[in-house]
Amino acid sequence: MDIVRIVDEFSMNKDIFKKLFSGLTREEYLWKPEPGKWCLLEVACHLYDEEKEDFRARIKSVMEDPEKSLSPIDPPGWVADRKYIEQDFNNTVEKFLMEREWSIEWIRSLVNPSWDNAHDHPVFGKMTAKMFLSNWLAHDYLHLRQILGLKFNYHKHLSGNSLSYAGKW
Numbered sequence: 001m002d003i004v005r006i007v008d009e010f011s012m013n014k015d016i017f018k019k020l021f022s023g024l025t026r027e028e029y030l031w032k033p034e035p036g037k038w039c040l041l042e043v044a045c046h047l048y049d050e051e052k053e054d055f056r057a058r059i060k061s062v063m064e065d066p067e068k069s070l071s072p073i074d075p076p077g078w079v080a081d082r083k084y085i086e087q088d089f090n091n092t093v094e095k096f097l098m099e100r101e102w103s104i105e106w107i108r109s110l111v112n113p114s115w116d117n118a119h120d121h122p123v124f125g126k127m128t129a130k131m132f133l134s135n136w137l138a139h140d141y142l143h144l145r146q147i148l149g150l151k152f153n154y155h156k157h158l159s160g161n162s163l164s165y166a167g168k169w
Contacts, residue, residue, distance in 0.1 A: 009137055011104055020147050020148070026089075029044075041085060043150070045092050046143075048095050049078055061119070070119065115133070116128050
């Protein structure tokens with residue numbers, strides 16, 4: 001696994017997230033395709049919390065002491081518990097982008113990191129720091145797809161036209 005490539009992807013994704021979250025109206029970032037689905041504000045809040053409390057924290061923990069219990073997280077529960085829908089969209093995006101920059105700087109600053117240290121995860125079994133890193137990048141891709149889906153469906157909602165000519169979503 002090429003750590004440098006992954007960190008370069010994190011950096012590129014940071015710019016993509018920034019562009020995708022830029023210039024949106026309140027209506028756009030609060031729009032939901034149906035009840036129970038996330039809006040762009042909730043996605044941004046989730047990315048911010050995951051950046052600081054999940055991936056970076058877990059990699060650091062596994063590298064330092066793989067036997068130590070990982071701090072509990074509850075991403076689905078955080079949506080309501082942390083009142084994502086009441087957060088300031090632009091502030092949340094800025095906080096996420098800052099956390100992402102810190103993550104990139106932190107990974108690049110590591111000297112002889114213990115990427116092969118493994119934690120016995122209660123759901124996923126043995127997970128190395130490398131596996132957490134790889135899953136972090138995959139998490140980016142999943143949410144980039146989600147954001148594009150929300151933008152596509154919002155456009156479809158506004159246009160009132162068939163979008164079949166554009167191609168199959």
